[in-house]
Amino acid sequence: MEKKGPNKTDDPQPEIGRLVVVSNRLPMTLTKERSGWESSRSTGGLATAMDPLLERNGGIWIGWSGESSAKGDPKRQQVLDEWREKENCIAVDLPPEIVKGYYEGFSNATLWFLFHSFPGLFDFTTNNWRDYVRANEIFRDAVVKELQPGDLVWIHDYQLMLLPQMIREAVPDARIGFFLHIPFPSSDVFRVLPRRDEVLKGLLGADYISFHTHRYLQNFRSSLLRVNGIRSSMDRISLGSRQIRLEAQPIGIAPLGFRDILEQEKTKEIISEFRGKYTGVKLLVGVDRMDITKGLPERLRAFRRFLVKHRRMQGKVTLIQVAVPSRGNVPRYKDLQQEVDELVGQINGRFSTPTWSPIVYMRRSLSQEELAALYAVADAALVTPLRDGQNLVAKEYVACKLDGDGVLILSEFAGAAAEMGEAIQINPYDEDRTADAIVRALNMPIDEKRDRMAALYKRVLRNDVFTWGARFVRNTADAAASRKKADAGRPQRLPKAQIAAAYEEASKRLILLDYDGTLVGYSQRAQDAIPPPELKTLLFGVAADPRNTVVIVSGRAKSDLERWFAKIPNLWLAAEHGAVMLRPAEKEWTSSHPNVPDNWKKEVFEVLEHFADRTPGSYVEEKEFSLVWHYRMSDPEFGEWLANELNSTLDELLADTQLRAIQGRKNVEVKLIWANKADVLAQMTHDEPDFDFMLAAGDDTTDEDLFEKMGPDTWTVHVGSQNTVARYRLRDHNEMLELLATLSGTPIPAKAKTVKATG
Numbered sequence: 170m171e172k173k174g175p176n177k178t179d180d181p182q183p184e185i186g187r188l189v190v191v192s193n194r195l196p197m198t199l200t201k202e203r204s205g206w207e208s209s210r211s212t213g214g215l216a217t218a219m220d221p222l223l224e225r226n227g228g229i230w231i232g233w234s235g236e237s238s239a240k241g242d243p244k245r246q247q248v249l250d251e252w253r254e255k256e257n258c259i260a261v262d263l264p265p266e267i268v269k270g271y272y273e274g275f276s277n278a279t280l281w282f283l284f285h286s287f288p289g290l291f292d293f294t295t296n297n298w299r300d301y302v303r304a305n306e307i308f309r310d311a312v313v314k315e316l317q318p319g320d321l322v323w324i325h326d327y328q329l330m331l332l333p334q335m336i337r338e339a340v341p342d343a344r345i346g347f348f349l350h351i352p353f354p355s356s357d358v359f360r361v362l363p364r365r366d367e368v369l370k371g372l373l374g375a376d377y378i379s380f381h382t383h384r385y386l387q388n389f390r391s392s393l394l395r396v397n398g399i400r401s402s403m404d405r406i407s408l409g410s411r412q413i414r415l416e417a418q419p420i421g422i423a424p425l426g427f428r429d430i431l432e433q434e435k436t437k438e439i440i441s442e443f444r445g446k447y448t449g450v451k452l453l454v455g456v457d458r459m460d461i462t463k464g465l466p467e468r469l470r471a472f473r474r475f476l477v478k479h480r481r482m483q484g485k486v487t488l489i490q491v492a493v494p495s496r497g498n499v500p501r502y503k504d505l506q507q508e509v510d511e512l513v514g515q516i517n518g519r520f521s522t523p524t525w526s527p528i529v530y531m532r533r534s535l536s537q538e539e540l541a542a543l544y545a546v547a548d549a550a551l552v553t554p555l556r557d558g559q560n561l562v563a564k565e566y567v568a569c570k571l572d573g574d575g576v577l578i579l580s581e582f583a584g585a586a587a588e589m590g591e592a593i594q595i596n597p598y599d600e601d602r603t604a605d606a607i608v609r610a611l612n613m614p615i616d617e618k619r620d621r622m623a624a625l626y627k628r629v630l631r632n633d634v635f636t637w638g639a640r641f642v643r644n645t646a647d648a649a650a651s652r653k654k655a656d657a658g659r660p661q662r663l664p665k666a667q668i669a670a671a672y673e674e675a676s677k678r679l680i681l682l683d684y685d686g687t688l689v690g691y692s693q694r695a696q697d698a699i700p701p702p703e704l705k706t707l708l709f710g711v712a713a714d715p716r717n718t719v720v721i722v723s724g725r726a727k728s729d730l731e732r733w734f735a736k737i738p739n740l741w742l743a744a745e746h747g748a749v750m751l752r753p754a755e756k757e758w759t760s761s762h763p764n765v766p767d768n769w770k771k772e773v774f775e776v777l778e779h780f781a782d783r784t785p786g787s788y789v790e791e792k793e794f795s796l797v798w799h800y801r802m803s804d805p806e807f808g809e810w811l812a813n814e815l816n817s818t819l820d821e822l823l824a825d826t827q828l829r830a831i832q833g834r835k836n837v838e839v840k841l842i843w844a845n846k847a848d849v850l851a852q853m854t855h856d857e858p859d860f861d862f863m864l865a866a867g868d869d870t871t872d873e874d875l876f877e878k879m880g881p882d883t884w885t886v887h888v889g890s891q892n893t894v895a896r897y898r899l900r901d902h903n904e905m906l907e908l909l910a911t912l913s914g915t916p917i918p919a920k921a922k923t924v925k926a927t928g
């Protein structure tokens with residue numbers, strides 16, 4: 170990535186183009202009052218980040234109005250039209266019959282719980298999933314309708330995880346970024362999700378995917394590998410020649426906005442009112458949505474434990490807990506509300522005195538002034554979610570502690586913990602130690618408090634929400650630009666009419682065909698990928714043409730190729746990447762490098778076997794000129810990890826030898842440098858230099874050696890979608906068979922087409 174100076178984020182960025190923000194909800198709220206329809210624009214949350222970007226780039230915001238019941242009411246429509254005109258907000262109308270399944274169902278009863286690592290709480294129904302798909306399609310249609318060339322689409326959060334791919338299919342060239350506001354769970358938990366592969370595929374339509382933390386990013390990568398078998402590196406996924414950029418970039422807040430609020434007279438009044446009321450009492454503050462993930466009962470129990478364990482603190486500490494009602498019509502949330510109400514009542518009933526209550530409990534939303542004042546006076550903040558994507562309250566508290574006199578007690582399971590190391594971090598499930606952490610916070614020397622707070626404040630200031638937003642759009646634009654560049658360099662689809670004409674005209678043709686992945690699909694076990702009889706018929710037909718020299722050039726051992734193909738007249742076989750050849754009508758294999766010593770094998774075998782012992786499902790194959798460690802049947806993540814380790818071990822071991830380690834499709838092969846497919850081409854053209862049609866087809870890295878050596882007027886065909894130097898590409902082995910059938914005039918036998926099992 171291009172390095173940019175720290176001040177560059179505020180520069181005008183013409184290449185960003187118009188921004189199209191897409192989120193489940195618009196920043197507008199529609200309510201039906203007696204007097205008619207009312208609407209208001211929210212200022213906090215996501216709008217804080219999006220508004221300046223939208224202003225600068227002249228963009229639009231697409232989302233659900235949150236209200237679907239009165240569609241068709243002309244007065245309501247009038248409000249929505251005004252949103253479009255004056256606010257650049259475009260309302261998506263979701264039919265009421267799918268809202269429940271999409272929003273309350275798959276989004277909030279399935280994804281929300283599972284992604285917050287509560288597999289025991291999630292519900293799944295096929296109907297909810299169907300509604301989720303449908304709602305994403307409705308969003309897609311709304312976006313596609315508005316999309317203009319050069320737009321940059323920013324999709325937010327778990328309700329819209331299918332949308333990136335849906336838009337990609339409708340508008341292949343679209344520039345798309347996706348940000349996940351909630352955690353991405355470990356792959357073990359993610360795997361529990363029914364329709365998990367569709368969800369991942371949905372995300373892969375984006376150019377850029379960003380998460381709050383590296384942990385979530387890692388979890389996503391490992392899920393991709395385990396669920397869809399897709400490998401990735403720390404910062405990107407290569408999907409054939411298309412690359413998707415990945416990053417961990419935590420959302421911030423607008424700290425200076427809080428500073429301004431603290432300066433306002435109204436806020437100052439509230440602060441002095443609080444101070445007057447709570448003179449001599451230490452204040453703890455908790456501010457949350459009433460959500461299961463926020464750990465409210467656990468926090469209250471820890472506070473109760475604190476009062477019991479540290480009796481001297483009774484009468485001297487008050488917890489002000491603000492909890493905005495959320496998802497109140499969901500039974501589990503009703504239960505939570507009841508549990509919290511009961512705990513507050515029980516604790517206050519047990520410990521209160523005529524002049525003091527341990528908990529002040531507010532079940533409502535606070536104004537920005539009240540909120541800032543509360544943060545400012547609180548001696549410590551209790552931010553103790555059981556799991557949280559990031560948690561903005563932690564950062565807001567820090568932003569309001571300008572004098573440094575406060576302590577943040579933070580759950581290690583909040584995403585914010587990754588960058589707020591100076592907080593006192595606790596495990597919210599550990600009541601006893603959380604209680605001790607409260608004591609520690611309240612007794613912390615002022616110098617230590619200031620040091621910790623200063624470090625936290627600096628980071629909150631630097632990584633504010635504007636920097637976050639600007640960086641997101643810039644990274645999406647960069648990622649999309651790289652995609653376009655890569656697209657321009659991609660091999661074109663094989664022009665079938667053109668190759669057929671060239672074939673027809675030629676009188677002496679050389680056809681070099683890889684086997685696995687090119688003529689048949691991959692199987693879990695290599696020995697199962699046997700050629701179907703129909704494929705043999707096809708090869709028989711192509712090889713029978715006296716103008717053709719057809720060679721199967723494979724990494725396979727001699728025995729496999731001989732068993733399968735030796736009876737096909739006129740077919741040449743090159744095994745072990747061309748180290749040995751069997752000419753038509755001959756019985757003996759010959760090598761271009763006879764009498765090569767194989768004393769290297771013992772040492773390398775021991776290394777490979779050591780890896781096989783450590784990796785269930787993997788094994789070592791011995792061929793005449795090479796040794797291969799296969800791990801297709803192993804745990805994919807562990808397999809990839811060990812393959813990398815093996816490669817680096819071998820790189821060192823083989824540095825000064827004639828051997829090289831090659832990473833193949835789910836295998837690592839150690840072979841002699843000269844044993845490569847380009848050597849076959851050299852042998853074939855040495856004796857017969859006058860071919861007037863040359864075709865080479867293959868699907869993996871070992872075929873690239875051959876493609877590189879083929880001349881400019883030849884046909885090099887990559888089968889699949891990896892990076893390649895081939896000039897042309899075909900989708901899969903089925904298309905390859907169709908090509909051979911067309912060229913040779915042999916009708917394609919239906920059963921020759923096989924399904925690609927894995928890899």
Ligand code: ADQ
Nearest residue numbers: 350420456457458491493533534535557558559560561562
């Ligand atoms: P939320 O789960 O909503 O967001 P959080 O990050 O804590 O969680 O944000 C809550 C916001 O609501 C804060 O700005 C807070 O000030 C405000 N708020 C809460 N209670 C309030 C009250 N009673 N009165 C007024 N304001 C109140 C999701 C993810 C988070 C992630 C954010 C942003 O679940 O993990 O941090 O998105 O990506």
